[in-house]
Amino acid sequence: MTPQEISTAQLAAQITAQLTTAIMLLDSQLHIRYFNTACCAVLGLGEKRLSEQYFPELFQHIDISTEHFAGAIAAKQGFSVSDVQAVLADGRHLLLDISVTISERPAGYLLLELRQVDQQRKISLESLQQHQHLAARELIRGLAHEIKNPLGGLRGAAQLLEESLSDDLKEYTQLIIAQADRLRNLVDRLLGPYRAAQRINSNLHQMIEQVRQLALMDNPSAVQFSRDYDPSIPDFAFDPELLQQALLNIVRNAQQALEHTSEPAICLQSRVLYQHTLHGKRYKLVAMIRVTDNGPGIPAGIRDTLFYPMVSGKAGGTGLGLSIAQTLIHQHGGWIDCDSWPGHTEFTLYLPIADTED
Structure with a gap:
């Protein structure tokens, strides 16, 4: 069959079926009216399960509410959302980028594009968090060093002062020493474990x-x-x-x-x-x-x-x-x-x- 012999609708269906991006068409009541093969792969669901399904019922939880879709239909304005957390009915967790376009034909329908970004985002987030974590640890170690030095001097001075005070005034130096010890313990906790792992x-x-x-x-x-x-x-x-x-x-x-x-x-x-x-x-x-x-x-x-x-x-x-x-x-x-x-x-x-x- 030549391209001229294929109708526009058939050609569109063939093209969308081969896309790696998941495409889904919802009516104004959020029931699924069309989906391509990539939808089944992304959501891990068969064609029978997806056909005519009420979109929100695919998930235990999804960050986009039905009111969000209703507002888009009423305003005739699409939207895009990144890093949407979605939990399927079987408990599987997905991270999605979702783009929503308002369809003109048929009118009032929603065209959804779903892109799974779990793995890429997890790798980049792990790398970013690792560098931020290490930077935060180094900052804390530097601050701890600057705090512990004068704190030790303060505690030592309070101990020396205590030796020359009468008993009724020693409670004040003891308070200084106790608070200095409390701050030192807090700094030690910020620094974390003292020793390296002994495997x-x-x-x-x-x-x-x-x-x-x-x-x-x-x-x-x-x-x-x-x-x-x-x-x-x-x-x-x-x-x-x-x-x-x-x-x-x-x-x-x-x-x-x-x-x-x-x-x-x-x-x-x-x-x-x-x-x-x-x-x-x-x-x-x-x-x-x-x-x-x-x-x-x-x-x-x-x-x-x-x-x-x-x-x-x-x-x-x-x-x-x-x-x-x-x-x-x-x-x-x-x-x-x-x-x-x-x-x-x-x-x-x-x-x-x-x-x-x-």
Whole structure:
């Protein structure tokens, strides 16, 4: 059949079917009237599942509301949104760039272009966050040095002064010494762990179970813990004490986030990943630990700076726990990632097991 013998509609259908960008046509009630093959690939759904489906019902959660679409139809004005978090009905998480155009024929229809950007954005975000994290750590170390020197002099002067004071005045020098010690402890916490990781061949699940037992001992919200471990993860070299501290910080945060959640639950999961890239290096084997809770989610305003020191979503929080956890995982050549939406938050720890590829 020659191009002249193919109708315009048939030609358009053939072209859109071959596009790698997912194309979807919605009517004014947001039911799917057309989709190309790329939609099935991006959403991981078959043609029967997508046909005539009500678009919002494809997702447990998506950052774009139905009111957003209705406003676009009413104003006859399309829009584009980047980094849209979408959670499919089966729990899979996608990061999408979505462009919406108002169709003239048929009138009132919405033409959606969906581009999956998970992997590219994750790699660039990991690189950016790594550099920002290291820069923040260096800044803190410099500030800590400038603070600890005069603080030590202040404390020493207070001790010398105390020797020449009567007992009724010593309470003031003791107050100075106590506050100087408190500030020094805060600075030490900002600096994180004193020692480098001392790696020994250890069992990952044994360490996770120790964290679970510690969390259960102090569990005021009666959080229900579940486990989903991958028995194929081999023993490998890591520092059990430092890794336990990092994981416990994350689990404690999850417990606190669930304080006002009915039926609070945390799932501890482990998996082994093959040919996984961390910090620009590809590893044959990587261990993954995931901590998932059903709390309210992390406020959007702090997600990008979540691992920075002094950033916290809790009233009265110091914002040191996650920063220290990221530093401890960094010492193992790993990385901590976070995904969150209302009703679901997951922190994922990646730890290299095998050497990098030659």
